[in-house]
Amino acid sequence: MATEKGKMLGQLPYIASDPELSKERILAQKTCFQINSTSPELVEKRNELMKNILGSTKDNFYIEPPFHCDYGYNISLGENFYSNYNLIILDCAEVKIGDNVMLAPNVSIFTAGHPIDAGKRNEGWEYAIPVTIGNNVWIGGNSVVNPGINIGDNVVIGSGSVLTRDLPSNVIAAGNPCKVIREITEEDRAFYFKKRRF
Numbered sequence: 001m002a003t004e005k006g007k008m009l010g011q012l013p014y015i016a017s018d019p020e021l022s023k024e025r026i027l028a029q030k031t032c033f034q035i036n037s038t039s040p041e042l043v044e045k046r047n048e049l050m051k052n053i054l055g056s057t058k059d060n061f062y063i064e065p066p067f068h069c070d071y072g073y074n075i076s077l078g079e080n081f082y083s084n085y086n087l088i089i090l091d092c093a094e095v096k097i098g099d100n101v102m103l104a105p106n107v108s109i110f111t112a113g114h115p116i117d118a119g120k121r122n123e124g125w126e127y128a129i130p131v132t133i134g135n136n137v138w139i140g141g142n143s144v145v146n147p148g149i150n151i152g153d154n155v156v157i158g159s160g161s162v163l164t165r166d167l168p169s170n171v172i173a174a175g176n177p178c179k180v181i182r183e184i185t186e187e188d189r190a191f192y193f194k195k196r197r198f
Helices: 004-009 019-037 043-053 118-122 186-190
Strands: 061-063 067-069 075-077 081-083 087-090 095-097 108-110 125-128 131-133 171-174 179-183 191-193
Touching: 004 019, 004 125, 019 043, 019 067, 043 061, 108 131, 186 191
Parallel strands: 061 081, 067 087, 075 095, 087 108, 095 131
Antiparallel strands: 171 179
């Protein structure tokens, strides 16, 4: 019979209060506490702690504390990853992040969810569905990426967005729920902010 961890990783309903999972979450919380308590100039020390907890990283990444995650080992970061303050990743399932991804402050990525039925929720059931973020993505502040979301390459997501559906490549999207506003075009290369030219 599958363990609760096996069910979690297999995208099946599971009980998160399972002793093995609880122990792993405490380890992640302790490591996040160390990361968030490290003096700001000790970037190398902080990055070593990050490498110890995360599933995989490339050579170049920077996460501005505070940072919080559930397990850490389900998170993979691409090259040249940057996150501003207060990144939260509930990584009960895999979170794959591509190259050259930038996250503004207070971005939350959730793979974990709970059943709609109150009785099942009260029994302690959860589920976890993977999230994938492509290359060259910029996610604005206070945005939420919900379970099962796939974001394409070269996507810009406006601040305060709540992603409840997948986004294709090469678009600007925003809102609650987040919707595609328009495609990104060659003309965008000439501007740095609205109609302000480089």
